[in-house]
Amino acid sequence: MFAYQLKKSTRRKTVAIKVHNQNVTVYAPHHVQKKVLDNWLLEKKSWVEAQLQKQLTLVDTKQYPLKDKKIWVFSEAINLTFQQGNTSTVERQQDGLLITVSARVKHQQQKYQLLLEAYLKEQLTAYIEMRLNDFCTLMQEALPNDLNIAVYKRKWGSCNSKRALTFNLLLIGAPHSIIDYVIVHELAHLRHLNHSKAFWQRVAQFCPDYKASTLWLKQYGMSLQWVF
Ligand SMILES: [Zn+2]
Structure with missing residues (x-):
């Protein structure tokens, strides 16, 4: 059985269950019998486990102090390991990233975040550059004049009249198909x-399931947020 926190209330008439941030809370009427409750929970077991599993893909990356954590890179869980060393480096290892901050650096946390950000930016840029080429060919569109990566709070990408495209660094956590949708979206803005x-028709032409991608971003977008 899963671990849960029980909250009883005299006003409550039914049993309810909430799964949030890997925590299970069970709300129950004050008088409920333990056996009744246990049976009910047993029935809900697979649902709760499915929810916990689903939320596992939404690991809280909001804060990562200098200890081992996980981050999502192209929707793959990557272990982050921190160590102090002689130089500052980021190394891709078999099971994740080893981030080394030079012991001589004064602001360790800041340096750690800068190193991680630079690494993620490099990864995302490489992917987007490759896919921009693919999609520009497909869409018979000239390559954009400029490509930038930035951390945005409220948008995934942008396109301006100078044909400069900017993509949100937080997209690094999303699956490739979602990033592809954002690329097609911004490339479609070059004409509209x-x-x-007409804009959405062009998006649909090159990304037929774009609606699923917009839903995904609505649903999981916030979980891609972290604080630099
Ligand atoms: Zn747009």
Whole structure:
């Protein structure tokens, strides 16, 4: 059985269950019998486990102090290991990333984050450059004039009249298919600098399941957030 926190209330008439941030909370009427509750929970077991599993892909990356954590890179869970050393480096190892901060660096946490950010930026840039080439060919579009990666709070990408595209660094945690959708979205803006019907038709032409991707971003986008 899964671990849970039981919250009883005199006002409550039914049993309810909530799974949030890997915590299970069970709300129950004050008088409920333990046996009844246990049976009910047993029935919900597979649902709860499915929820916990689902939320595992939404690991809380909001804060990672200098200890071992996980981060999502192209929707793959990557272990982060921190150590102090002679120089500052990021190394890709079999089971994750080893981030070494020079012992001489004064602001260890800041340096750690800068190193990680630079590494993720490099990874995302390489992927986007490759896919921009693919999609520009497909869409018979000239390559954009400029490509930037930035951390945005409220958007995944942007395109301006100078044909400069910017993508949100937080996309690094998303699956490739979602990043592809954002790329197609921004490339479609090169012809339509708006969200008109014609714009969405062009998106749909090269990314037929774009609606699923927008839903995914609505649903899981926040879980890609972290604080630098
Ligand atoms: Zn747009």
